Amino acid sequence: xxxxxxxxxxxxxxxxxxxxxxxxxxxxxxxxxxxxxxxxxxxxxxxxxxxxxxxxxxxxxxxxxxxxxxxxxxxxxxxxxxxxxxxxxxxxxxxxxxxxxxxxxxxxxxxxxxxxxxxxxxxxxxxxxxxxxxxxxxxxxxxxxxxxxxxxxxxxxxxxxxxxxxxxxxxxxxxxxxxxxxxxxxxxxxxxxxxxxxxxxxxxxxxxxxxxxxxxxxxxxxxxxxxxxxxxxxxxxxxxxxxxxxxxxxxxxxxxxxxxxxxxxxxxxxxxxxxxxxxxxxxxxxxxxxxxxxxxxxxxxxxxxxxxxxxxxxxxxxxxxxxxxxxxxxxxxxxxxxxxxxxxxxxxxxxxxxxxxxxxxxxxxxxxxxxxxxxxx
Numbered sequence: 001x002x003x004x005x006x007x008x009x010x011x012x013x014x015x016x017x018x019x020x021x022x023x024x025x026x027x028x029x030x031x032x033x034x035x036x037x038x039x040x041x042x043x044x045x046x047x048x049x050x051x052x053x054x055x056x057x058x059x060x061x062x063x064x065x066x067x068x069x070x071x072x073x074x075x076x077x078x079x080x081x082x083x084x085x086x087x088x089x090x091x092x093x094x095x096x097x098x099x100x101x102x103x104x105x106x107x108x109x110x111x112x113x114x115x116x117x118x119x120x121x122x123x124x125x126x127x128x129x130x131x132x133x134x135x136x137x138x139x140x141x142x143x144x145x146x147x148x149x150x151x152x153x154x155x156x157x158x159x160x161x162x163x164x165x166x167x168x169x170x171x172x173x174x175x176x177x178x179x180x181x182x183x184x185x186x187x188x189x190x191x192x193x194x195x196x197x198x199x200x201x202x203x204x205x206x207x208x209x210x211x212x213x214x215x216x217x218x219x220x221x222x223x224x225x226x227x228x229x230x231x232x233x234x235x236x237x238x239x240x241x242x243x244x245x246x247x248x249x250x251x252x253x254x255x256x257x258x259x260x261x262x263x264x265x266x267x268x269x270x271x272x273x274x275x276x277x278x279x280x281x282x283x284x285x286x287x288x289x290x291x292x293x294x295x296x297x298x299x300x301x302x303x304x305x306x307x308x309x310x311x312x313x314x315x316x317x318x319x320x321x322x323x324x325x326x327x328x329x330x331x332x333x334x335x336x337x338x339x340x341x342x343x344x345x346x347x348x349x350x351x352x353x354x355x356x357x358x359x360x361x362x363x364x365x366x367x368x369x370x371x372x373x374x375x376x377x
Contacts (some may be wrong), residue, residue, distance in 0.1 A: 006207050020206060031205075057242055065298035073248075095179070096231070101192040102185060103232065106177055107146045108170040111268055114147075119193060122147055122175050124156075134170045135375045137162075137364070138194045140186035141205035144291060145177035149347040152207065153177075157357035165365070180229040182210045183271040187278060195282050200371065202279045205219055205289040205356075210348045211315035214253065215258050222258040225267030253307040261311075261318040268319060271325050276328050285368070288330030289360065290323055291316075311344070331363055 057065060086099045087106070095108025097120050105120025117123040139145055139155045148152035159173035174197060176189040194202065214227040221227070230250055237244050249255075258264070272288060279286040279315055293316055301374075320334045333340065336359065341349045348356070365372070 005166060016310065038294070054370075069311065084118055084120075087116070087118075096235075096236070102178075102188045104229075105178055107143075109148045111149060112151055114145075114149070121178065122153055122155075127172065128173050128193065131198070132170075132172075133375070134172045135372050136197055136199045137173045137176050137201045137203060138190065138197065138199045138202045139177055139205060140181070140189055140194070141289075141291075142181045142209045143177075143179040144208070145205040145346055146175065146179055146268065147177075147342050147353070148179060149349060150353040151350045152353065152358070154353050157354050158360050161357055161361040165361075168376045170201040171372065175269075177205065180209055180213075181206075182213060182227045182228060182229065183200075183268070183275060184225075185229070186262065187271075187275050188192050190275075191278060195324065198282070198283045199279075200285060201285050201368065203287045203289055203360060204272070204275060205291065207291045207316060207319055208293060208312070210271075211264070212308070212312040214257050214268075214315065215262055215311050223263070223267070225271045226289070227268075227271075251308065256308050256311065259311050261314045264315045265318040265322055268315075269322075272326050272328055286328060287360075287363070288328050288354075290319060290332045290334065291346060292320075292333045292337050292340055293346050294344070317321070329357075331359055333359070334338065336337055345350075 055070060060068060087097055095106050096104050097106030099120065107116060107120065107122040114122055115124065118126045118128060137158065145154060153175055155173045159171065162171040162173070163169055170203055173355050176194055178185065178189070183204070183206060186206065190202060191307035209229070213230050216230045217227055233250055234244050276286045291314060295313055302345045320332065323330070323332045333356070339355055341352050343349055
């Protein structure tokens with residue numbers, strides 16, 4: 001028994017020396033959570049194999065390397081050649097996914113579970129890589145549009161309406177909405193993803209996030225309409241190793257920087273016009289859908305309305321009051337307030353999602369029926 005114990009201890013010690021040497025050669029491969037080095041053995045084996053492959057490929061000509069690479073891609077269709085690395089980890093565990101082209105994606109809900117597409121939006125298929133000549137409508141906006149409180153999204157319901165009416169599958173409604181997106185995020189999603197899809201119509205179902213987050217951005221940002229999801233300030237601190245503030249620490253009455261509904265409307269209008277110009281530059285049409293809000297409903301920030309929520313509602317009221325001044329085709333959902341059923345200040349229930357889709361269907365079909373027929377037939 002004593003010999004067995006001595007033998008085991010000797011093996012472990014020799015293994016630790018050997019593994020320690022490998023760790024010294026490649027420190028970044030080590031998982032520091034392990035007390036012993038042995039659990040890192042699979043990583044070291046992969047590392048050794050990688051070094052062997054590197055030695056082989058170094059001797060290949062470029063033509064030979066191209067053949068090698070193509071064969072590797074054929075064999076490993078689910079590996080890093082195709083996986084989107086920006087969908088691997090969410091930010092602070094709440095669903096937000098950093099993305100270099102739109103700041104972040106990762107649609108999420110605290111009520112429904114659903115699959116995300118390749119870039120983190122709530123679509124049942126990836127539209128980005130297999131283009132077709134379908135009539136395409138793209139929806140952009142925040143969590144209401146993304147389906148935070150909806151079993152089926154407004155975009156999917158709108159697509160169902162069109163396909164049923166025209167008895168055709170050649171009409172796509174693509175959802176590029178995302179929790180907390182402002183107009184500037186919507187512009188990024190259209191510029192980097194939407195334009196590739198060659199849309200015929202873009203719908204911006206928005207208003208609330210700009211009205212809310214504009215209150216907290218620096219005053220110089222506010223003056224020129226640079227509104228962003230305020231939670232990104234938490235991510236900045238995480239990136240630089242600083243103390244991460246809680247939601248309550250960054251969104252409260254003491255962190256308010258801007259209280260000027262008139263100026264808010266002026267710069268928000270500019271952002272909408274810039275959005276329109278971008279959409280029209282690719283021969284598409286922009287439709288604005290101004291969200292309504294429920295001042296009497298429970299808030300995501302607590303049951304008692306705080307000053308920042310009241311200011312956000314004043315900002316929304318300013319857009320509502322001056323909606324026609326924006327001079328962009330659109331639907332003001334404040335006009336249908338009595339028909340909407342809210343679950344909180346801004347999010348509606350699943351039945352209302354169908355109602356919103358119906359309003360968009362009626363509006364679009366009235367104005368673009370000829371264009372739709374010409375494209376699908």
